[in-house]
Amino acid sequence: MHSLQCALQVQRSLRWGPMASVSWLSLRMCTAHSSLSSTTCPNPERQEDGARKDFSSRLATGPTLQHFLRSASAPQEKLSSEMEDPPPYLMKDELLGSQRKVYLETYGCQMNVNDTEIAWSILQKSGYLRTSNLQEADVILLVTCSIREKAEQTIWNRLHQLKVLKTRRLRSRVPLRIGILGCMAERLKEEILNREKMVDVLAGPDAYRDLPRLLAVAESGQQAANVLLSLDETYADVMPVQTSPSATSAFVSIMRGCDNMCTYCIVPFTRGRERSRPVASILEEVRKLSEQGLKEVTLLGQNVNSFRDNSEIQFNNAASTNLSRGFTTNYKTKQGGLRFAHLLDQVSRVDPEMRIRFTSPHPKDFPDEVLQLIHERENICKQIHLPAQSGSSRVLEAMRRGYSREAYVELVHHIRESIPGVSLSSDFIAGFCGETEEDHVQTVSLLREVQYNMGFLFAYSMRQKTRAYHRLKDDVPEEVKLRRLEELITVFREEATKANQTSVGCTQLVLVEGLSKRSATDLCGRNDGNLKVIFPDAEMEDVNNPGHRVRAQPGDYVLVQITSASSQTLKGHVLCRTTLKDSSAYC
Numbered sequence: 008m009h010s011l012q013c014a015l016q017v018q019r020s021l022r023w024g025p026m027a028s029v030s031w032l033s034l035r036m037c038t039a040h041s042s043l044s045s046t047t048c049p050n051p052e053r054q055e056d057g058a059r060k061d062f063s064s065r066l067a068t069g070p071t072l073q074h075f076l077r078s079a080s081a082p083q084e085k086l087s088s089e090m091e092d093p094p095p096y097l098m099k100d101e102l103l104g105s106q107r108k109v110y111l112e113t114y115g116c117q118m119n120v121n122d123t124e125i126a127w128s129i130l131q132k133s134g135y136l137r138t139s140n141l142q143e144a145d146v147i148l149l150v151t152c153s154i155r156e157k158a159e160q161t162i163w164n165r166l167h168q169l170k171v172l173k174t175r176r177l178r179s180r181v182p183l184r185i186g187i188l189g190c191m192a193e194r195l196k197e198e199i200l201n202r203e204k205m206v207d208v209l210a211g212p213d214a215y216r217d218l219p220r221l222l223a224v225a226e227s228g229q230q231a232a233n234v235l236l237s238l239d240e241t242y243a244d245v246m247p248v249q250t251s252p253s254a255t256s257a258f259v260s261i262m263r264g265c266d267n268m269c270t271y272c273i274v275p276f277t278r279g280r281e282r283s284r285p286v287a288s289i290l291e292e293v294r295k296l297s298e299q300g301l302k303e304v305t306l307l308g309q310n311v312n313s314f315r316d317n318s319e320i321q322f323n324n325a326a327s328t329n330l331s332r333g334f335t336t337n338y339k340t341k342q343g344g345l346r347f348a349h350l351l352d353q354v355s356r357v358d359p360e361m362r363i364r365f366t367s368p369h370p371k372d373f374p375d376e377v378l379q380l381i382h383e384r385e386n387i388c389k390q391i392h393l394p395a396q397s398g399s400s401r402v403l404e405a406m407r408r409g410y411s412r413e414a415y416v417e418l419v420h421h422i423r424e425s426i427p428g429v430s431l432s433s434d435f436i437a438g439f440c441g442e443t444e445e446d447h448v449q450t451v452s453l454l455r456e457v458q459y460n461m462g463f464l465f466a467y468s469m470r471q472k473t474r475a476y477h478r479l480k481d482d483v484p485e486e487v488k489l490r491r492l493e494e495l496i497t498v499f500r501e502e503a504t505k506a507n508q509t510s511v512g513c514t515q516l517v518l519v520e521g522l523s524k525r526s527a528t529d530l531c532g533r534n535d536g537n538l539k540v541i542f543p544d545a546e547m548e549d550v551n552n553p554g555h556r557v558r559a560q561p562g563d564y565v566l567v568q569i570t571s572a573s574s575q576t577l578k579g580h581v582l583c584r585t586t587l588k589d590s591s592a593y594c
């Protein structure tokens with residue numbers, strides 16, 4: 008057992024009533040004078056370390072509750088390396104990475120990919136180096152996901168593998184620190200430190216600015232954790248470091264957290280309250296990406312179209328919120344602020360050659376002005392993710408989604424009328440609490456009725472803390488969930504194949520990504536609807552340079568004539584290289 012010398016739990020009122028998420032910040036340590044032996048502080052090199060004793064004595068006279076509160080609630084504070092005053096218990100140079108090598112591994116959704124870039128940006132500024140070689144890492148950080156049980160199990164398995172590596176390092180006396188970042192750190196908090204003694208650092212999704220301090224604490228032999236959720240952290244001033252230099256597209260985080268409280272979902276508990284990043288900082292990032300030559304930006308967040316920038320007082324007029332017809336919210340209607348339509352308009356004006364996408368939206372926030380803008384603006388992709396979750400109004404009610412099947416279908420029709428040719432995708436959960444065979448049939452029929460181009464289908468996984476965990480029964484047997492999931496996948500594929508086959512014979516604008524994974528003679532790119540398009544790497548005409556024959560490069564726009572379609576991919580042959588602006592003349 009670890010002695011808990013300094014453990015602070017800070018509960019902040021998150022205005023969520025009885026389901027309020029508890030925010031924590033704790034610092035756990037083994038001290039020099041503790042009776043604990045190598046089982047709790049297993050690193051022999053740690054125990055002999057004079058520097059650590061020095062550290063421990065500084066720690067004893069060190070941080071106060073006020074200090075943790077202050078640092079946790081000041082989202083725009085400078086990075087550790089730039090701080091004039093380090094925390095009282097750490098020397099300034101202890102916050103520096105001193106060229107130590109960090110290996111980052113990402114699990115879960117695109118938000119986590121973005122979080123990895125943010126965490127890395129913070130560590131890089133603090134003097135760490137990045138490595139893609141696990142064996143040479145001084146620090147291994149896993150950016151984790153909690154959305155389903157399986158996602159967490161993958162991390163536990165990975166931790167068992169890393170334990171072997173760490174033990175080997177102990178013998179060779181080259182220390183290795185391991186950190187758990189993101190949703191799993193937030194959901195399980197101390198449980199991770201208790202279950203896996205080899206984990207040194209825990210950082211929740213709003214605590215990445217604290218990573219240099221947490222790693223400094225870990226370096227001196229302590230376990231360190233910051234899982235405090237914030238009401239305003241958006242990392243607005245942290246420019247994520249793009250990891251792939253040849254990338255043609257980037258994700259730009261525009262908001263964090265979620266206020267919807269769908270009954271199955273752990274996200275509001277792991278990522279906290281909804282908050283939007285100021286428009287100005289989003290535009291600055293998009294401009295930089297455009298200058299770097301990137302051709303596609305996806306605006307990212309848990310509920311992107313609920314975006315609301317309240318950062319400036321003058322934005323806070325009393326304009327009311329226009330929800331989609333037949334939709335309600337689980338929270339008190341919000342007012343004012345710069346909304347998603349404004350942001351989308353501004354972002355799409357930065358570079359007419361840059362494609363704009365967004366994910367993931369909630370169906371409740373699709374006012375006409377957003378649909379109109381998508382229809383009119385050439386570089387906003389005609390692609391909408393519209394997570395339905397179920398086709399049964401009864402199940403939707405139990406999920407507290409705020410709409411019925413009928414309202415959802417009406418919205419689909421309205422979107423298709425407003426944006427002809429729009430590509431639709433969705434998320435579905437099979438086997439939610441109380442789902443009957445009749446409910447399942449309703450979901451199958453919704454898949455048939457809407458005929459989505461893309462789909463993400465999951466078996467329900469009960470998560471502790473959620474409303475479903477407290478109020479509902481996970482009563483659909485596992486094998487029934489899996490059977491229903493299989494049926495949904497089959498129907499989705501049949502319908503998507505039909506939907507995608509309507510493209511055969513058409514000419515589509517494709518943004519080239521690079522070589523196809525399956526064949527060295529084929530290239531791969533994405534059409535406006537975000538479907539993968541494969542075509543032979545052949546010479547073609549360059550529309551902007553008549554008489555010139557060129558080969559497509561990553562980041563080029565090309566016109567491809569579609570010759571075949573499956574549920575996930577289109578195939579075709581390339582006609583010419585073009586630009587986004589010129590392409591409409593051909594399509």
Ligand code: 5AD
Binds near residue numbers: 155394470
């Ligand atoms: N079980 C299964 N799927 C879930 N999702 C969210 N929570 C759960 C859960 N507990 C799915 C939803 C959501 C997507 C990101 O993950 O479909 O839209």
Ligand code: SF4
Binds near residue numbers: 267274310
């Ligand atoms: Fe989860 Fe619902 Fe929020 Fe999506 S909208 S993150 S499903 S609570």
